[in-house]
Amino acid sequence: GERLTAELLDGQIARVREIAPEMPGMAFYGNGDNALATAADQLNYKHFVAPAPDVSLTVPAFQAVLTTPHLTLRARAVGKDDRAVVRYRWFVDNRLMAESSTPSWVWDLRGEADGPHSVTVHAVDAAWNRAATQVPVTVALAR
Numbered sequence: 001g002e003r004l005t006a007e008l009l010d011g012q013i014a015r016v017r018e019i020a021p022e023m024p025g026m027a028f029y030g031n032g033d034n035a036l037a038t039a040a041d042q043l044n045y046k047h048f049v050a051p052a053p054d055v056s057l058t059v060p061a062f063q064a065v066l067t068t069p070h071l072t073l074r075a076r077a078v079g080k081d082d083r084a085v086v087r088y089r090w091f092v093d094n095r096l097m098a099e100s101s102t103p104s105w106v107w108d109l110r111g112e113a114d115g116p117h118s119v120t121v122h123a124v125d126a127a128w129n130r131a132a133t134q135v136p137v138t139v140a141l142a143r
Contacts, residue, residue, distance in 0.1 A: 006039035013047045021128035024048070052131035053079045055123040065138045069110045075103040077123035077131075084126050091120040112139045 002008070013026060025048045028040040055077040060066060077085040090098045090105045092112070098105050107119075120134040 004036065006036065006043065009036075009040060010043050010046075013043055017047055023128075024130065048129070051080055051083075051125075051127070051129045053077045053083075053085050053123045053125050053129060055085075055121065055131045055133050057119065057121055057133055057135050060119060060135060060137050062135045063137065064135075065140050066109055067140050067142070069108065069141065071107045071109060073105050073107055073119060073121070075121045075123060075133075077103060079125040080129070083129070085123050086126050087122075087124040089122040089124070091118075091122075093117050094120070109139055109141060112141075114139050114141060 016023060016026070026044060028037065055075060057073065058076050059074040060071060073090060075088055077088070079085050085103075086101060088100050088103055088105070089096060090100070090107075092107065097107070103123075115138065117137050117139055118134050119137055120132055122130055122132045124130045
């Protein structure tokens with residue numbers, strides 16, 4: 001019988017973050033209350049986006065043409081509020097390729113088709129906050 005308010009929702013999201021910190025976010029379905037829907041978006045930002053690490057791929061460069069059989073991918077990630085970045089997840093074309101505790105991973109391109117691909121890294125901090133970045137590349141191995 002209680003009406004959901006932004007304050008109640010804020011507390012519920014905070015509680016879920018405590019008991020299930022690995023949860024990547026929350027979804028809300030509209031009930032015609034536009035003010036509450038706007039508040040829910042702002043609370044998702046507060047609890048899931050704002051605390052996420054800042055992450056970028058330093059290698060490969062945006063739209064790089066990759067011509068070697070192996071490439072060491074490198075990320076730069078900085079956690080917020082002194083939280084350490086503890087995990088990196090490496091993806092090629094949305095396929096999880098590896099997880100590492102360091103900001104680098106060696107990609108064996110010999111099994112990849114020549115042509116366009118996307119490289120993505122997720123950085124996860126000690127509180128399970130996460131962020132991702134992606135760059136397009138082109139594989140062009142002389143075979």
